[in-house]
Amino acid sequence: MIKKLSVMLLATAMLAFAQDPYSSNPYAPAPTEESPYEDMSAYTSGAPAPETPVVNINEVPNDEPVFFISIHPLSLSIMSILGLPTFFVTLEACLTESMSGVVRPMYLFSTFDLSVDDDEFEISEYGLTLGLRYYWNPLHRGVYIEPELQYAHISMGFNSGRHKDDSVSGDGIGLGAVMGYKITSGHFSMFMDIGFVYTFVNVSGEFDDDVEEVASIGGAYDFNLGVGYAF
Numbered sequence: 001m002i003k004k005l006s007v008m009l010l011a012t013a014m015l016a017f018a019q020d021p022y023s024s025n026p027y028a029p030a031p032t033e034e035s036p037y038e039d040m041s042a043y044t045s046g047a048p049a050p051e052t053p054v055v056n057i058n059e060v061p062n063d064e065p066v067f068f069i070s071i072h073p074l075s076l077s078i079m080s081i082l083g084l085p086t087f088f089v090t091l092e093a094c095l096t097e098s099m100s101g102v103v104r105p106m107y108l109f110s111t112f113d114l115s116v117d118d119d120e121f122e123i124s125e126y127g128l129t130l131g132l133r134y135y136w137n138p139l140h141r142g143v144y145i146e147p148e149l150q151y152a153h154i155s156m157g158f159n160s161g162r163h164k165d166d167s168v169s170g171d172g173i174g175l176g177a178v179m180g181y182k183i184t185s186g187h188f189s190m191f192m193d194i195g196f197v198y199t200f201v202n203v204s205g206e207f208d209d210d211v212e213e214v215a216s217i218g219g220a221y222d223f224n225l226g227v228g229y230a231f
Helices: 002-017 073-081
Strands: 066-069 086-094 099-115 120-135 142-159 165-186 188-207 210-230
Touching: 066 188, 073 086, 073 210, 086 165, 086 210, 099 142, 142 188, 165 210
Parallel strands: none
Antiparallel strands: 066 086, 066 210, 086 099, 099 120, 120 142, 142 165, 165 188, 188 210
16 A cells, blocks of 8 residues: 555656646747747748749849940030031940940031132041040949040031132041040030041042142140030
8 A cells, every 4th residue: 555655656656747848848948028839940940941032143233334425515615606616426335344346437628718709618527436444443433444445537628619620628537546434424424535536537638639648647636525425
């Protein structure tokens, strides 16, 4: 009888100190004011945590401008004051993170009344510049250097009521480089550069049935200030 009573007391004591499987886990984090509930991660069955998605930065869309179109207000203003309005437009297309291609057409046309027997002098010119810009910094802004290839055709004519019309025309090819700086802010862009171009010019003219042809080689400075739109 005493043995049975001892076994019952021992079993009761063991049950009293045994952990209730439905009670709180003593090793689980204690509830806090921010999280009054227990951290249920302590009851997981050892299943692996969900994988974190991997984002490829090359697939993130880039909203940086790819094209720039600019006009040259300073050249237009100065040449207009001289009576030779000249229109330049610079088109720039991004090729890589630090390089872009540049195309710059130009056009000039003007007529002067000499006020002598209705004499009139006419001049016209069109040209094209091709360049390749290399930027020191990415995103096509800051300091750059731009090798250039230029072509221009110019023609001049003298119309007189007393004499046969005289005319002269010429073609020029130039090779040079400029260094400049460009800033962008949203869709606004502005650049300024200066450099040197080495030019070969071939000129031919017709004066009173006499035809003359002259070729020359020389250098000239090149300066550009452009204000434009980026998109």
